[in-house]
Amino acid sequence: MNLPATDRRVLVSGASRGLGRAVAQAFAANGDRVAVHYGSRASDARLTLESLAGEGHVLVGGDVSDPAGAARVADEAGQALGGIDVLVNNAAVNDPHPLATTSYEEWAEQWQRHMSVNLLGTALLSHRAARSMIDRGTGGRIVNVGSRGAFRGEPDYPAYGATKAAVHALGQSLAVSLAPYGIGVASVAPGFIETERVAHRLVGEEGEAIRAQSPFGRVASAQEVAEAVLWLASPAAEWSSGTVLDLNGASYLRT
Incomplete structure (x- = not known):
């Protein structure tokens, strides 16, 4: 059940832009073959695909919050790549919904949406990929993208913070249950990352x-976080299974 260092089959969910794109690029530069998943941004996902080094990469679209959709995404990626050695659960939504100014109807809608994509989507893809790894007997890696907000709180994005905390907990549960099959599971908990989606928040006051927030006086680049994901998926990181790796530039310190 030895995981190769290169030429792995990697599925990255939510890889149309931002961190997902950077993660896909990091694996491709490492010599791996990548399935670039997208939910609705097909044109952005094609740009990600075109940016990848090497050959053998594929594009896979689908709604990972839907059980049938998640199964199709994992199965299509596995069929196109010849299997899945690494799953990176990056797909997520993060829309503001502060309780004091959000109607009950919108509050309920936001919680359902965040739960469906951030948590259920992660659980569904993890099951499909892990069972494939178990059936092949080759082992593998699952890396979940969580958040600093799972620990410090997200007053304007409470469902995001709560679902990311649940993603961390899910990863630790899977780390214990999947270790006998040679499958390592870990999570990253990034702080603020400079991506297209949040560029408007990084101007002015x-x-x-x-x-x-960070004593370094900056935010993370997507490439910095992607390198950590790449390491957690590597053969050298097996003993880090179960960890939640803080990547926030000392902007929040857990005890």
Whole structure:
């Protein structure tokens, strides 16, 4: 059940842009073959695919919050790549919904959406990929993208913080149950990352305040987080299974 260092089959969910794109690029540069998943941003996902080094990469679309959709995504990726050695659960939604100014109807809708994509989607893809790894007897890796917000709180995005905390807990449960099959499971908990989606928040006074959260006076690049994901998926990181790796530039310290 030895995991190769390169030429792995890697499924990255939510890889159309931002961190997902950076993760896909990191694995491709490492010599792995990548299935680039997208939910609705097909044109962005094609740009990700075109940016990848090497050959043998594929594009896979689908709704991972739907059981049938998640199964199709994993199965199509596995069929196109010849299996899945590494799953990176990156697909997520993060829409503001502060309780004091959010109607009950919108509050319920936001919680259902965040639960469906962030938590259920992660659980569904993890089951499908892990069972494939178990059946092949080759072992593998699952790396979940969580968040600093799971620990410090997200007052404007409470469902996001709560579902990311659940993703961390899910990863630790799977780490214990899947270790006998040679499957390592770990999570990263990034702080603020500079991506297209949040670029508008990094200007002016809000941007200054966000950068000041870290004593380094900046936010993370997507490439920095992607390198950590790449390491957690590597053969050298097996003994890190079950970990939640903080990647927040000392902006929040857990005890």
